Amino acid sequence: MNxxxxxxxxxxxxxxxxxxxxxxxxxxxWMAARQNDQAAKSTETMVVGGVEAMVRxxxxxxxDYAWWQDFYDAxxxxxxxxxxxxxxxxxxxxxxxxxxxxxxxxxxxxxxxxLGDELTADKILxxxxxxxxxxxxxxxxxxNFAARxxxxxxxxxxxxxxxxxxxxxxxxxxxxxxxxxFFVVGITLNEDALLDLGRSFLIDDLHIELAGDPNQAAFPxxxxxVDIFGNTIGHFVWTPPTPGYAVLRNVLLPIxxxxxxxxxxxxxxxxxxxxxxxxxxxxxxxxxxxxxTDSMTxxxxxxxxxxxxxxxxxxxxxxxxxxxxxxxxxxxxxxxNDSIGHHGGxxxxxxxxxxxxxxxxxxATFARIGGDEFAVAITGDxxxxxxxxxxxxxxxxxxxxxxxxxFEFHVSVAVGYAVAGGTGLTSSEIVRRADIAMYHAxxxxxxxxxxxxxxMETGALEKKQIETSLRRAIxxxxxxxxxxxxxxxxxxxxxxxxxxxxxxSKELGTVSPATFIPVAEETGLIHDIGRFVVDxxxxxxxxxxxxxxxINLSPVQLRDPDxxxxxxxxxxxxxxxxxxxxxxxxxxxxxxxxxxxxxxLAKLKEMGFTLSLDDxxxxxxxxxxxxxxxxxxxxxxxxxxxxxxxxxxANALIQSLVSLGDAMNLSVIxxxxxxxxxxxxxxxxxxxxxxxxxISRPIPGEQITDLLEKAGEQRRLVLxxxxxxxxxxx
Numbered sequence: 075m076n077x078x079x080x081x082x083x084x085x086x087x088x089x090x091x092x093x094x095x096x097x098x099x100x101x102x103x104w105m106a107a108r109q110n111d112q113a114a115k116s117t118e119t120m121v122v123g124g125v126e127a128m129v130r131x132x133x134x135x136x137x138d139y140a141w142w143q144d145f146y147d148a149x150x151x152x153x154x155x156x157x158x159x160x161x162x163x164x165x166x167x168x169x170x171x172x173x174x175x176x177x178x179x180x181x182x183x184x185x186x187x188x189l190g191d192e193l194t195a196d197k198i199l200x201x202x203x204x205x206x207x208x209x210x211x212x213x214x215x216x217x218n219f220a221a222r223x224x225x226x227x228x229x230x231x232x233x234x235x236x237x238x239x240x241x242x243x244x245x246x247x248x249x250x251x252x253x254x255x256f257f258v259v260g261i262t263l264n265e266d267a268l269l270d271l272g273r274s275f276l277i278d279d280l281h282i283e284l285a286g287d288p289n290q291a292a293f294p295x296x297x298x299x300v301d302i303f304g305n306t307i308g309h310f311v312w313t314p315p316t317p318g319y320a321v322l323r324n325v326l327l328p329i330x331x332x333x334x335x336x337x338x339x340x341x342x343x344x345x346x347x348x349x350x351x352x353x354x355x356x357x358x359x360x361x362x363x364x365x366x367t368d369s370m371t372x373x374x375x376x377x378x379x380x381x382x383x384x385x386x387x388x389x390x391x392x393x394x395x396x397x398x399x400x401x402x403x404x405x406x407x408x409x410x411n412d413s414i415g416h417h418g419g420x421x422x423x424x425x426x427x428x429x430x431x432x433x434x435x436x437x438a439t440f441a442r443i444g445g446d447e448f449a450v451a452i453t454g455d456x457x458x459x460x461x462x463x464x465x466x467x468x469x470x471x472x473x474x475x476x477x478x479x480x481f482e483f484h485v486s487v488a489v490g491y492a493v494a495g496g497t498g499l500t501s502s503e504i505v506r507r508a509d510i511a512m513y514h515a516x517x518x519x520x521x522x523x524x525x526x527x528x529x530m531e532t533g534a535l536e537k538k539q540i541e542t543s544l545r546r547a548i549x550x551x552x553x554x555x556x557x558x559x560x561x562x563x564x565x566x567x568x569x570x571x572x573x574x575x576x577x578x579s580k581e582l583g584t585v586s587p588a589t590f591i592p593v594a595e596e597t598g599l600i601h602d603i604g605r606f607v608v609d610x611x612x613x614x615x616x617x618x619x620x621x622x623x624x625i626n627l628s629p630v631q632l633r634d635p636d637x638x639x640x641x642x643x644x645x646x647x648x649x650x651x652x653x654x655x656x657x658x659x660x661x662x663x664x665x666x667x668x669x670x671x672x673x674x675l676a677k678l679k680e681m682g683f684t685l686s687l688d689d690x691x692x693x694x695x696x697x698x699x700x701x702x703x704x705x706x707x708x709x710x711x712x713x714x715x716x717x718x719x720x721x722x723x724a725n726a727l728i729q730s731l732v733s734l735g736d737a738m739n740l741s742v743i744x745x746x747x748x749x750x751x752x753x754x755x756x757x758x759x760x761x762x763x764x765x766x767x768x769i770s771r772p773i774p775g776e777q778i779t780d781l782l783e784k785a786g787e788q789r790r791l792v793l794x795x796x797x798x799x800x801x802x803x804x
Contacts, residue, residue: 712746
């Protein structure tokens with residue numbers, strides 16, 4: 075009997091050795107193939123993304139030119155000189171496109187400028203293509219960013235075109251789309267352009283195989299190129315990289331040697347195992363089970379759950395993104411223990427375990443991790459959807475009270491869960507993330523299950539501390555509004571004040587707005603802060619007649635549907651007019667949702683408020699925003715002002731921004747001036763207003779009256795010194 079058992083053990087060991095070797099070899103080749111597949115998919119994603127970027131660029135060109143009042147006027151008046159100067163030069167000098175053309179509503183090519191001599195406008199835009207453009211533009215709204223694009227096959231050359239309507243910007247709502255001409259922009263996807271695009275993704279042979287080409291059949295999965303009529307006219311083709319095979323060639327020899335050594339050692343060990351007898355008694359088996367089971371609920375305990383997750387099956391499921399963990403914390407046990415004793419608490423734990431088990435999928439693993447903490451492990455192909463549903467069911471199943479010893483008790487649960495995303499994370503990391511999500515739900519008093527996301531770990535504790543202190547500061551009135559004056563550059567006369575929020579916390583010390591404003595936006599406290607700032611500024615504005623008061627707005631405030639009405643009511647309740655207030659907005663508000671922002675800014679403008687674009691030039695700012703939105707003031711960011719007088723580029727940029735403001739009929743305020751040289755240069759470029767430490771740091775409202783008196787004296791001194799210098803120069 076013992077001999078038979080030993081033989082079976084030996085055979086099993088040998089079989090395990092063979093399976094291990096085969097598995098390692100297969101896994102190596104499989105991983106190499108997977109790496110090749112992933113590289114091919116990644117390359118395809120990059121190529122498709124690069125082509126989409128080209129489409130966005132061409133659409134952007136069409137939008138920028140078509141949404142241009144001067145362009146429309148020149149077309150209507152047949153100003154050929156203007157068209158040559160502004161359109162033809164864009165093609166001939168900058169080479170930003172291979173063709174720019176204007177097609178009349180009747181389908182005639184009124185203007186066309188083509189780069190080079192190989193193609194002509196008639197070849198690129200024959201009547202059939204113009205008919206296709208009409209179809210492409212069906213339903214296209216008369217607004218900016220409405221351009222549409224398509225591909226064309228022009229004598230065997232693929233061209234990408236974008237189409238937009240040439241629109242009078244100030245009368246777009248009165249136009250009939252059928253009576254507006256089309257502006258057509260096109261770029262040729264020639265060999266050089268494709269090679270440049272491919273090399274940016276480490277591809278050396280990106281090219282196009284045209285429809286009907288005999289080589290095209292060799293690339294059935296290549297991204298297609300669909301023309302304006304919906305026909306596939308070609309494919310983007312390249313040779314996918316094979317990094318997996320390159321790695322395989324490097325590791326094959328050492329792995330072969332290692333497997334050979336493993337086999338020698340393993341077979342030696344297997345034959346020596348004949349002398350080893352392993353006997354497990356029933357008591358030992360029961361001890362193993364008991365060590366991994368919660369005695370009260372018969373659920374798996376922390377040890378068993380940890381071992382389960384460390385098993386190869388669960389680690390593999392985790393590595394493949396097929397594992398999810400639900401972590402839950404039960405609230406309400408203490409009331410039971412205090413009311414009917416710990417025995418009653420034990421009964422509640424058992425009843426709760428039974429109820430939650432009934433809410434879980436049949437194949438889920440449920441464990442009691444601690445006194446009031448439980449965890450669930452779920453695996454499978456649709457693990458994300460299954461886990462989300464199970465977590466919600468757990469929350470819902472505890473809505474009904476428990477009856478223990480004739481008394482009803484309500485308990486609640488904080489539930490967090492995390493899903494392995496196929497990123498190679500360990501199961502213990504998924505447990506940790508689920509635990510974090512659970513504490514996020516607990517601390518936030520969430521009534522629903524919370525899915526882990528990485529932002530929960532980005533200063534979560536600090537954010538919670540800031541939120542708690544900020545709520546207390548709002549309630550106790552510990553926030554302050556400081557003011558920094560804005561002066562006229564020519565004579566340093568103070569014309570306005572910018573309101574700046576300051577907070578000195580008893581627990582945290584001085585907290586920067588860059589730290590607490592994002593927390594306020596996330597928690598909704600920004601609305602209370604905004605009302606406080608408006609009320610404080612209105613009270614102070616009553617003491618400084620004639621001063622323009624600037625208030626910074628948050629995107630969260632602007633999204634509030636009642637914000638504009640509430641702001642107007644607050645201003646008028648203090649007997650003030652909206653024209654006294656300048657609302658400063660950063661470009662992020664405009665980029666995220668330009669359509670909504672345009673409507674809300676128009677409403678504020680209609681109410682009488684002045685609108686200012688803050689930090690211009692530091693992000694996505696463009697002339698298009700200045701043309702599209704009703705701004706009155708352009709604030710040049712301090713990063714431009716800092717370098718003026720130090721290099722010619724900074725001087726030229728400031729000059730350009732001031733000129734842009736003049737051209738757009740916008741007042742220009744330069745922020746961050748700190749010395750006389752900067753002030754002098756800003757005067758030379760005729761910047762209208764300035765703001766910065768040279769004039770004053772932000773100070774409390776109580777000091778503003780003294781500052782205004784000192785500012786008058788400073789202005790007289792500066793002007794006197796300037797007059798003295800000019801007298802000496804003469």
